[in-house]
Amino acid sequence: MELREFQKRIYQTYYERDKRRGKEKTFIWFTEEVGELARALRRGDKEDQRREFGDVFAWLTSLANLYQIDLEDAVEKYSYGCPRCGKSPCRCEEGFLE
Numbered sequence: 298m299e300l301r302e303f304q305k306r307i308y309q310t311y312y313e314r315d316k317r318r319g320k321e322k323t324f325i326w327f328t329e330e331v332g333e334l335a336r337a338l339r340r341g342d343k344e345d346q347r348r349e350f351g352d353v354f355a356w357l358t359s360l361a362n363l364y365q366i367d368l369e370d371a372v373e374k375y376s377y378g379c380p381r382c383g384k385s386p387c388r389c390e391e392g393f394l395e
Contacts, residue, residue, distance in 0.1 A: 312359075
């Protein structure tokens with residue numbers, strides 16, 4: 298599924314619920330999912346990690362919908378490599394993006 302199509306699907310499925318919940322509470326849910334991903338990464342269970350990556354991405358997409366941000370446009374700056382040095386792989390100094 299393409300990114301824009303995925304964002305549209307999340308919008309159709311969850312937008313009204315997300316709108317009622319509000320931006321702040323939706324962001325809190327997003328951060329809770331990031332915490333669950335962190336725990337899955339520490340445990341090392343690949344299937345759990347896969348699920349949690351999906352959950353984090355879905356909640357990020359819900360937030361983008363609430364803020365009317367097109368994710369495909371948002372990530373465009375990474376389409377040709379590093380947005381700072383323009384290279385792929387990145388040739389920026391170590392620590393620059395850390």
